[in-house]
Amino acid sequence: MSMATHNSAMGCMLTAILYVYVVSVAVSGRVLPLHPYLNGDEKPISNIFDTSNYGILQLNNGLARTPQMGWNSWNFFACDINETVIKETADALISTGLAKLGYIYVNIDDCWSDLVRDSKGQLVPDSKTFPSGINYLADYVHSKGLKLGIYSDAGAFTCQVRPGSLFHESDDAERFASWGVDYLKYDNCFNLGIEPEKRYPPMRDALNATGRSIFYSICEWGVHDPALWAGKVGNSWRTTDDIKDSWARSITSYVGLTLIVLIMTTIADLNDKWAAYAGPGGWNVGNGGMTYQEYRAHFSIWALMKAPLLIGCDVRNMTAETFEILSNEEVISVNQDPLGVQGRKVYAYGPNGCYQVWAGPLSGQRLAVILWNRCSKTGSITAKWSALGLESSISVSIRDLWKHEYISQDSVGSFSAGVDAHACEMYILTPLTETQPAS
Numbered sequence: 001m002s003m004a005t006h007n008s009a010m011g012c013m014l015t016a017i018l019y020v021y022v023v024s025v026a027v028s029g030r031v032l033p034l035h036p037y038l039n040g041d042e043k044p045i046s047n048i049f050d051t052s053n054y055g056i057l058q059l060n061n062g063l064a065r066t067p068q069m070g071w072n073s074w075n076f077f078a079c080d081i082n083e084t085v086i087k088e089t090a091d092a093l094i095s096t097g098l099a100k101l102g103y104i105y106v107n108i109d110d111c112w113s114d115l116v117r118d119s120k121g122q123l124v125p126d127s128k129t130f131p132s133g134i135n136y137l138a139d140y141v142h143s144k145g146l147k148l149g150i151y152s153d154a155g156a157f158t159c160q161v162r163p164g165s166l167f168h169e170s171d172d173a174e175r176f177a178s179w180g181v182d183y184l185k186y187d188n189c190f191n192l193g194i195e196p197e198k199r200y201p202p203m204r205d206a207l208n209a210t211g212r213s214i215f216y217s218i219c220e221w222g223v224h225d226p227a228l229w230a231g232k233v234g235n236s237w238r239t240t241d242d243i244k245d246s247w248a249r250s251i252t253s254y255v256g257l258t259l260i261v262l263i264m265t266t267i268a269d270l271n272d273k274w275a276a277y278a279g280p281g282g283w284n285v286g287n288g289g290m291t292y293q294e295y296r297a298h299f300s301i302w303a304l305m306k307a308p309l310l311i312g313c314d315v316r317n318m319t320a321e322t323f324e325i326l327s328n329e330e331v332i333s334v335n336q337d338p339l340g341v342q343g344r345k346v347y348a349y350g351p352n353g354c355y356q357v358w359a360g361p362l363s364g365q366r367l368a369v370i371l372w373n374r375c376s377k378t379g380s381i382t383a384k385w386s387a388l389g390l391e392s393s394i395s396v397s398i399r400d401l402w403k404h405e406y407i408s409q410d411s412v413g414s415f416s417a418g419v420d421a422h423a424c425e426m427y428i429l430t431p432l433t434e435t436q437p438a439s
């Protein structure tokens with residue numbers, strides 16, 4: 001997610017076995033946060049504990065046990081990239097402390113390669129912008145404890161008309177591995193009309209055959225509902241088109257042609273649909289960008305949805321506000337929680353449903369809850385236990401993840417907060433037991 005004027009961010013889940021384990025732990029204790037919703041006075045619009053589609057043959061290459069974190073060049077730099085930008089970005093991830101917080105992937109997007117393959121049919125880096133080669137960059141970022149990502153396309157060309165990897169999967173995967181690449185974003189342009197379900201698996205197999213651990217990030221823009229099939233193919237799959245750095249949906253009409261621009265709030269809603277499919281080993285992916293409060297909401301919702309946290313701004317020149325948002329360890333810990341269940345919208349009311357409660361279970365029988373005000377005026381938003389799937393008598397402590405303090409030690413039934421327009425508040429609710437008071 002990018003925070004300054006350009007952004008990107010993003011996706012999550014849990015195996016069926018783990019889910020059963022969590023239920024049994026909950027039942028054996030006094031605290032029963034898992035509620036069937038059947039008798040709630042306000043039935044939630046989504047069951048935050050629905051993991052029925054989890055673990056359907058996830059790609060088990062050991063990667064993506066939690067959403068990937070790092071940086072991607074596209075949203076801020078587009079084609080204006082070179083090896084100096086990549087090296088300086090790696091340096092900045094270290095010097096700002098972001099790498100220590102988990103942002104370790106330095107991902108080069110489109111435009112790194114020459115316009116044509118070499119005489120042996122191999123991909124080569126653009127000699128003007130990447131004169132030292134990709135191997136050199138991989139060594140550089142590895143020497144700092146970071147990982148290097150690269151980009152290609154499951155088509156004849158990339159979106160910026162560099163050579164694509166369709167029908168060159170083995171050669172290209174071997175190249176990437178020999179260079180020491182750790183991550184591949186695989187795009188969908190110039191796809192010759194062949195279904196993504198046919199074009200994406202060959203690169204999975206080619207990467208696997210190299211013997212190197214390479215994170216496989218599928219970017220087919222959500223066109224064939226990748227949540228339904230991509231878990232077997234990649235470590236993450238983007239569920240939508242590119243995000244724009246804007247809050248609300250904008251629709252621009254040009255003489256008979258309507259262009260729908262996807263903005264942060266729409267992407268959150270689109271990705272919400274796929275909550276039951278994400279999980280360790282595979283993450284839904286979106287993108288983002290806005291005012292301080294809007295960015296904070298963006299980061300909070302992306303973290304809750306277990307989206308990959310891929311920074312899309314120029315980390316060498318971040319504002320203090322951007323850094324404050326990106327470095328909130330409590331919000332990051334929700335994103336990286338080992339339970340890996342994607343949070344979702346559980347309740348919406350008010351004009352056009354603009355007062356919203358989003359929630360998702362965390363390890364330790366805790367719940368992450370976001371009160372999100374998508375209205376244009378400040379308002380008070382209430383989260384009722386019935387909407388959260390908590391039994392009405394359960395007592396919880398409530399920690400505010402942006403204020404970094406407990407706002408209650410023993411709330412029962414519901415809690416409310418005033419939330420500014422377009423802002424959100426984010427909390428962790430920890431059910432109390434007689435023997436385990438929240439500390």
Ligand code: GAL
Nearest residue numbers: 074109110159160187188242
């Ligand atoms: C688009 C993709 C973007 C970026 C761009 C590069 O298809 O959605 O995220 O990778 O191509 O040309």
